[in-house]
Amino acid sequence: MPTIIDVAKRAGVSPSTVSRALSGRAPVKFETKQRIMEAIKELDFKPNILAKGLKEGKTNTVGLIIPNICNPLFPAIAKGVEDEARKNGYTVFLCNTDENLSIEMDYVEKLKERWVDGLIFATVKDRYDHIEDLEKSRFPVVLLVRKYPNALHSVTLDNYEGAKMAVEYLWQRGHRRIWFLCGDTRLSLYSDRLSGYLDAVKQRGIDCNCGRAIENINTMEEAEKTLYSLLDGDRPDAIFAASDPMAIAAMRAVKSRGFRVPEDISIMGFDDLDMAAYVDPPLTTVSQPVREMGAEAFSMLLKLINRESVRPRVIKPELVIRKSVR
Amino acid sequence: MPTIIDVAKRAGVSPSTVSRALSGRAPVKFETKQRIMEAIKELDFKPNILAKGLKEGKTNTVGLIIPNICNPLFPAIAKGVEDEARKNGYTVFLCNTDENLSIEMDYVEKLKERWVDGLIFATVKDRYDHIEDLEKSRFPVVLLVRKYPNALHSVTLDNYEGAKMAVEYLWQRGHRRIWFLCGDTRLSLYSDRLSGYLDAVKQRGIDCNCGRAIENINTMEEAEKTLYSLLDGDRPDAIFAASDPMAIAAMRAVKSRGFRVPEDISIMGFDDLDMAAYVDPPLTTVSQPVREMGAEAFSMLLKLINRESVRPRVIKPELVIRKSVR
DNA sequence: CTGAAAGCGCTTACAG
DNA sequence: CTGAAAGCGCTTACAG
Numbered sequence: 001m002p003t004i005i006d007v008a009k010r011a012g013v014s015p016s017t018v019s020r021a022l023s024g025r026a027p028v029k030f031e032t033k034q035r036i037m038e039a040i041k042e043l044d045f046k047p048n049i050l051a052k053g054l055k056e057g058k059t060n061t062v063g064l065i066i067p068n069i070c071n072p073l074f075p076a077i078a079k080g081v082e083d084e085a086r087k088n089g090y091t092v093f094l095c096n097t098d099e100n101l102s103i104e105m106d107y108v109e110k111l112k113e114r115w116v117d118g119l120i121f122a123t124v125k126d127r128y129d130h131i132e133d134l135e136k137s138r139f140p141v142v143l144l145v146r147k148y149p150n151a152l153h154s155v156t157l158d159n160y161e162g163a164k165m166a167v168e169y170l171w172q173r174g175h176r177r178i179w180f181l182c183g184d185t186r187l188s189l190y191s192d193r194l195s196g197y198l199d200a201v202k203q204r205g206i207d208c209n210c211g212r213a214i215e216n217i218n219t220m221e222e223a224e225k226t227l228y229s230l231l232d233g234d235r236p237d238a239i240f241a242a243s244d245p246m247a248i249a250a251m252r253a254v255k256s257r258g259f260r261v262p263e264d265i266s267i268m269g270f271d272d273l274d275m276a277a278y279v280d281p282p283l284t285t286v287s288q289p290v291r292e293m294g295a296e297a298f299s300m301l302l303k304l305i306n307r308e309s310v311r312p313r314v315i316k317p318e319l320v321i322r323k324s325v326r
Numbered sequence: 327m328p329t330i331i332d333v334a335k336r337a338g339v340s341p342s343t344v345s346r347a348l349s350g351r352a353p354v355k356f357e358t359k360q361r362i363m364e365a366i367k368e369l370d371f372k373p374n375i376l377a378k379g380l381k382e383g384k385t386n387t388v389g390l391i392i393p394n395i396c397n398p399l400f401p402a403i404a405k406g407v408e409d410e411a412r413k414n415g416y417t418v419f420l421c422n423t424d425e426n427l428s429i430e431m432d433y434v435e436k437l438k439e440r441w442v443d444g445l446i447f448a449t450v451k452d453r454y455d456h457i458e459d460l461e462k463s464r465f466p467v468v469l470l471v472r473k474y475p476n477a478l479h480s481v482t483l484d485n486y487e488g489a490k491m492a493v494e495y496l497w498q499r500g501h502r503r504i505w506f507l508c509g510d511t512r513l514s515l516y517s518d519r520l521s522g523y524l525d526a527v528k529q530r531g532i533d534c535n536c537g538r539a540i541e542n543i544n545t546m547e548e549a550e551k552t553l554y555s556l557l558d559g560d561r562p563d564a565i566f567a568a569s570d571p572m573a574i575a576a577m578r579a580v581k582s583r584g585f586r587v588p589e590d591i592s593i594m595g596f597d598d599l600d601m602a603a604y605v606d607p608p609l610t611t612v613s614q615p616v617r618e619m620g621a622e623a624f625s626m627l628l629k630l631i632n633r634e635s636v637r638p639r640v641i642k643p644e645l646v647i648r649k650s651v652r
Numbered sequence: 653c654t655g656a657a658a659g660c661g662c663t664t665a666c667a668g
Numbered sequence: 669c670t671g672a673a674a675g676c677g678c679t680t681a682c683a684g
Contacts, residue, residue: 003677014655019679026680029653049439050385051677054376054660061440069405070600075395082395082422086429091436094420096408103412110417113375114387220604248604255606274396278546278574280581280606329661340671345663352664355669377661380676654684661676668670 002043010039022047053115061091062301063111065104067123067146069096071245072273073290077122077145080294088302090117101127108134118301124148126186140304144297145290146189153304155297155313159189162286162317163196166240166268171204173325175237175266178206179230180213181223181250182242193242193270212236223249231257238266238325244273247283251324262326272320282322289315328369336365348373379441387417388627389437391430393449393472395422397571398599399616403448403471406620414628416443427453434460444627450474452512466630470623471616472515479630481623481639485515488612488643489522492566492594497530499651501563501592504532505556506539507549507576508568519568519596538562549575557583564592564651570599573609577650588652598646608648615641 008015013032020026021036028036039045053059064081066074078094085092093111097104104123108130111119118140121131128148134141135152143154170178180197183190194213214230217223223246227239231253239254241247247269254265261267261281269276269285276283293315303310334341339358346352347362354362365371379385390407392400404420411418419437423430430449434456437445444466447457454474460467461478469480496504506523509516520539540556543549549572553565557579565580567573573595580591587593587607595602595611602609619641629636 004679005677015677016656016679017654020654023679027653032653046435046439048380048441048677050376050380050441051660052679054374054380054662054677055679057660059376069401069408070398072396072398072401075398075401078420079395079422091419091421091440093417094404095417096405106412109372113372114417115374115376252604252606275601278578278605280578330663331661341661342663342672343670346670349663353669358669374661377676378663380661380678381663383676655682657682658680660678663676664674666671666673 001048002045004045004047006043007036007039007045010043011035057115058117059115060089061093061114061116062298063093063095063107063116063119065095065097065107065119065121065123067097067099067125069094072275073145073271073288074122076273076290077294080291080296081120081144081298082294083291084295084298088298090298090302097123099123099125101125105130112139117305118142120144120297120301122146124187125184140301142297142301142304144293145288146187149188151312153300153310153312155293155300155315157189157288157293157315157317159192159317160196160199162270162288163193163240163242164200165317165319166270166286167197167200167204169319169321170238170240170266170268170325171200171206173266175325176206177212177236177238179236179239180242181217181227181239181246182213182215183246184216184218190242197240217246220245220249224253227253228256231259235259236265238268240268240270242270244269244271244276244283244285247285247324248275248279251279262324266325268325276320277322279324281324284322284325285320287318287320327374328371330371330373332369333362333365333371336369337361383441384443385441386415387419387440387442388624389419389421389433389442389445391421391423391433391445391447391449393423393425393451395420398601399471399597399614400448402599402616403620406617406622407446407470407624408620409617410621410624414624416624416628423449425449425451427451431456438465443631444468446470446623446627448472450513451510466627468623468627468630470619471614472513475514477638479626479636479638481619481626481641483515483614483619483641483643485518485643486522486525488596488614489519489566489568490526491643491645492596492612493523493526493530495645495647496564496566496592496594496651497526497532499592501651502532503538503562503564505562505565506568507543507553507565507572508539508541509572510542510544516568523566543572546571546575550579553579554582557585561585562591564594566594566596568596570595570597570602570609570611573611573650574601574605577605588650592651594651602646603648605650607650610648610651611646613644613646 021028021033095107122144143151147154185191269283272287347354347359421433448470469477473480511517595609598613
């Protein structure tokens with residue numbers, strides 16, 4: 001591998017001048033620069049990023065920490081972040097924690113050792129002091145999709161509003177007994193969706209017996225089983241699930257009980273994952289534009305890296321109407 | 327950030343000794359080592375990987391290049407690779423190319439600039455000279471899932487056998503008119519699946535008019551549309567799709583034509599993605615154990631990095647029987 | 653506009 | 669078993 005010294009020799013200048021020609025941070029005579037560029041071409045010289053990083057304390061890499069790459073929400077997020085990063089000359093380390101705190105802390109250590117310039121987290125459950133510590137030490141950090149209560153820099157959805165919109169829509173379509181299938185409420189995104197549901201139900205004066213919130217469901221299997229047994233005897237007009245996978249599980253439970261979707265029971269999801277359009281019937285849901293949010297999170301991180309000021313962003317959800325609500 | 331010099335001062339030794347204590351590559355007196363370890367604890371010293379990499383020419387990172395992170399096959403692959411990498415103290419750069427060759431070449435450059443120790447590719451379509459060049463220069467490279475004809479090091483599925491098994495199974499279940507919905511045959515995985523189908527059909531003496539191969543379908547939309555129009559008038563006993571997403575698209579087309587799955591037309595997929603279990607009816611398919619394959623690919627790469635010898639691995643597929651075949 | 657020198661934080665022959 | 673010195677490949681004051 002040729003070094004900057006080889007280039008310098010070939011161009012008949014000093015390494016300093018080559019460095020300056022490359023960085024553009026100091027003036028270099030036009031002809032000199034041309035000779036240098038030629039030498040670089042001829043030698044196929046690539047600057048050594050390690051040496052550069054060592055000197056500059058900057059590596060043009062960021063870390064993205066996600067809890068579960070097999071949940072299709074997170075690849076979509078990753079794509080948003082990565083595309084925006086590439087546009088800006090950054091490379092991203094994608095790290096998957098399996099919702100495991102010790103793996104997460106491990107990654108944070110490793111990424112810092114590798115001198116990433118900043119970190120994007122999409123992965124807070126019940127512990128977040130390690131993230132708070134980072135924010136306090138002024139290390140560039142952005143919370144994406146999932147956040148903790150007092151996070152400084154974040155890009156999140158207005159989950160409360162999204163859930164309200166959904167219930168409101170179901171109400172307008174004539175549904176009265178609306179059940180809610182909810183995920184782990186230690187995640188603020190789920191507790192917010194729950195509050196949205198609860199408030200909407202209350203506002204519409206729906207009888208409490210009709211508004212049924214099934215909380216802390218974690219897997220599709222769990223959702224399907226729980227719902228299947230609840231559906232024994234009792235029957236709602238609609239089931240609103242706090243995520244698309246849960247909505248799909250709900251569909252299965254409803255169908256196994258011999259009910260039709262949406263004729264007997266309407267089903268509504270949340271997030272608008274790719275799969276939502278491909279289930280049968282296609283799922284009516286609330287969109288969380290994760291690609292855009294990922295791009296936004298990277299832009300925010302870049303500002304933090306450049307020591308610019310930044311304010312939290314709360315994205316507005318939208319209704320995506322398909323065929324699972326009658 | 328404390329450096330090795332700070333540690334040395336605190337422990338009353340030279341930086342060289344600290345380095346040796348840390349690497350274990352040379353003997354250090356027991357008490358000295360203890361003092362050093364104490365100092366490291368007290369200062370919370372983390373070695374600077376950039377400096378280390380600069381000296382050693384090794385970074386304990388590898389790159390994983392995938393074509394489309396939103397296709398659920400690839401996150402599963404990534405998980406397999408990443409888990410195995412973590413076990414071995416490696417971190418992976420996950421790079422998504424959107425099936426775009428120039429993005430791919432760009433990433434290869436960037437990753438080499440960042441001194442990754444090796445590269446895993448799951449992403450060959452029609453051009454692969456850049457990968458051949460890497461292999462020729464003895465840079466550690468493993469081809470995963472997708473490979474080019476003479477790839478030196480690869481982990482792939484026996485796609486030919488998988489397709490044959492599927493047709494054989496359909497035949498045994500009484501299906502005679504079996505259509506095949508195939509992806510881009512420039513990918514050897516699809517051309518192999520196609521050959522498997524064709525040979526199985528021929529062996530069973532199925533009349534050519536019955537065996538219908540629909541080639542070079544690229545998206546779910548395309549699959550659905552094409553099939554929908556072919557289903558006008560004509561009707562097979564079964565449709566075997568060369569991937570699960572295509573099978574799901576096929577289901578939609580079949581249902582829109584008013585046929586039932588599997589009563590009127592059986593449908594079979596390939597790959598056994600998570601989604602396969604969750605469609606309605608649950609999809610009978612051929613498994614490609616991508617997590618295991620990802621782990622295997624990393625192990626192979628590690629051997630190459632350590633200059634050990636390595637032979638290509640071809641994984642055996644298995645039938646996954648659910649409910650979409652009558 | 654350009655060069656010589658020092659330094660980023662490590663590791664590793666070389667000496668003892 | 670340990671230390672002093674050189675060097676990995678860059679960048680950046682300092683001088684001119």
